Amino acid sequence: MTDPMSTPSSLPASTDLLAHLSPEARNAPDSGITGIRSYAAGREDVIPLWIGEGALPTPDFICKAAEDALKAGETFYTYDNGIPELREAIARYHERLYGRPFDANRFSVTGSGMQAIQLAVRLVMSAGEEVIVPSPAWPNIGSAVLVAGGKPVDLPLHFHPEGWKLDIDELFDACTDKTRALFINTPNNPTGWVATLDELKAILDFARERDIWIIADEIYTRFYFGDDRETAPSFYEIAEEDDKILYVNSMSKNWAMTGWRVGWLAAPVSLIPTIGNLTQCSTSGVAPFMQKAASVALNDGELFIAEQIERARSGREKLLAAFQGHNAIRFAPPMGSFYFFFGLEGEADASIIAKRLVDEANVGLAPGFAFGQSGSAFMRLCFATNPDKLDQAIYRLNQWLSR
Numbered sequence: 001m002t003d004p005m006s007t008p009s010s011l012p013a014s015t016d017l018l019a020h021l022s023p024e025a026r027n028a029p030d031s032g033i034t035g036i037r038s039y040a041a042g043r044e045d046v047i048p049l050w051i052g053e054g055a056l057p058t059p060d061f062i063c064k065a066a067e068d069a070l071k072a073g074e075t076f077y078t079y080d081n082g083i084p085e086l087r088e089a090i091a092r093y094h095e096r097l098y099g100r101p102f103d104a105n106r107f108s109v110t111g112s113g114m115q116a117i118q119l120a121v122r123l124v125m126s127a128g129e130e131v132i133v134p135s136p137a138w139p140n141i142g143s144a145v146l147v148a149g150g151k152p153v154d155l156p157l158h159f160h161p162e163g164w165k166l167d168i169d170e171l172f173d174a175c176t177d178k179t180r181a182l183f184i185n186t187p188n189n190p191t192g193w194v195a196t197l198d199e200l201k202a203i204l205d206f207a208r209e210r211d212i213w214i215i216a217d218e219i220y221t222r223f224y225f226g227d228d229r230e231t232a233p234s235f236y237e238i239a240e241e242d243d244k245i246l247y248v249n250s251m252s253k254n255w256a257m258t259g260w261r262v263g264w265l266a267a268p269v270s271l272i273p274t275i276g277n278l279t280q281c282s283t284s285g286v287a288p289f290m291q292k293a294a295s296v297a298l299n300d301g302e303l304f305i306a307e308q309i310e311r312a313r314s315g316r317e318k319l320l321a322a323f324q325g326h327n328a329i330r331f332a333p334p335m336g337s338f339y340f341f342f343g344l345e346g347e348a349d350a351s352i353i354a355k356r357l358v359d360e361a362n363v364g365l366a367p368g369f370a371f372g373q374s375g376s377a378f379m380r381l382c383f384a385t386n387p388d389k390l391d392q393a394i395y396r397l398n399q400w401l402s403r
Contacts, residue, residue, distance in 0.1 A: 024147045032370025040358045047393045050366040053258040055386040065296035069289035078288045080276035082109025086291045089298040108275040111283045113250030113263035118144045120246040124213040125150045125180045133183045136375030156374035163332045164193040185217035187232050190341045190380040192334020197233040214245045220337040242268050254305045255297040262294045312338040315383030322394045338384035343377040350379045361400040363393050
């Protein structure tokens with residue numbers, strides 16, 4: 001009689017199971033950010049500034065909207081592309097930002113900005129094709145391309161003390177006959193680089209000429225620190241309705257909803273049914289009570305966003321005041337997002353420094369290699385955090401640097 005718990009000899013031993021996975025699954029990269037979190041696990045005195053989120057919880061008025069929707073029975077299947085109420089709220093939000101009408105049918109609700117990125121990649125890229133990614137870049141961008149069977153092509157941004165820069169000609173030269181999309185994240189995570197409107201125009205003209213898609217990650221648009229305008233420059237200001245641009249956005253940063261996993265993908269209206277089909281193959285849509293809460297956040301959340309932006313602006317000013325002119329530190333003042341990306345003079349591998357900071361200063365920062373090879377000499381500090389914790393982290397970093 002065969003033992004039902006035995007493993008048939010035709011199956012691989014457990015130690016060999018990885019070899020029987022798809023190459024895309026096997027090659028999905030580890031997160032360097034998760035690595036430093038694991039290294040610091042159990043050290044309660046470490047100030048964790050490695051994750052890209054603010055310290056404020058989701059506001060009560062947003063949570064109440066979710067509670068009310070739950071009580072009203074909003075717990076059933078819903079539309080793949082999102083409830084009409086939320087899609088209308090997203091459209092009105094864009095109208096307030098850009099001063100012109102937006103069609104709600106351009107927006108598809110997603111289960112996070114990350115799912116929006118994955119959908120965008122699936123829409124425009126097939127296995128073996130390429131997406132150009134200016135880097136340092138948020139690591140999940142390249143990962144989304146890899147797990148879809150494509151090739152992310154890192155194009156290094158250039159560090160200058162006055163600000164990180166994208167060489168437009170290098171971007172164009174990196175494109176080949178396999179290039180399907182340019183991934184443009186501005187304001188940039190982690191460097192704080194912000195593209196000018198002229199740079200966006202040049203990129204759009206090139207993409208039109210070469211028939212290449214643009215995936216525009218504009219999640220940090222509201223976190224802009226220039227004096228010339230309220231928000232960072234956007235492709236929305238120059239693009240036509242049917243331009244080959246897919247816009248990624250999320251509820252996470254502006255409205256302190258990182259754990260809710262709600263975002264959206266904006267696209268030409270003709271693509272929305274296809275996006276819905278892809279969503280049906282993955283999540284079948286976002287929970288309706290969460291969408292109700294997101295609608296309220298978009299409609300009534302401007303005062304809270306202003307508070308978030310002010311906290312980030314204050315944190316940035318504290319860091320610049322603490323380290324401007326410090327001979328041991330290399331950094332460029334971030335013009336957008338809410339990250340301070342810095343390295344130490346003479347140190348090419350900041351991953352070693354990041355561990356030393358955990359051990360010797362009780363400060364947790366994300367090592368720059370997590371954002372691509374061009375960031376390996378740097379570390380990322382999120383300054384949209386609790387002001388008291390940021391003050392303490394700055395004090396600890398200064399004490400450590402003075403040794």
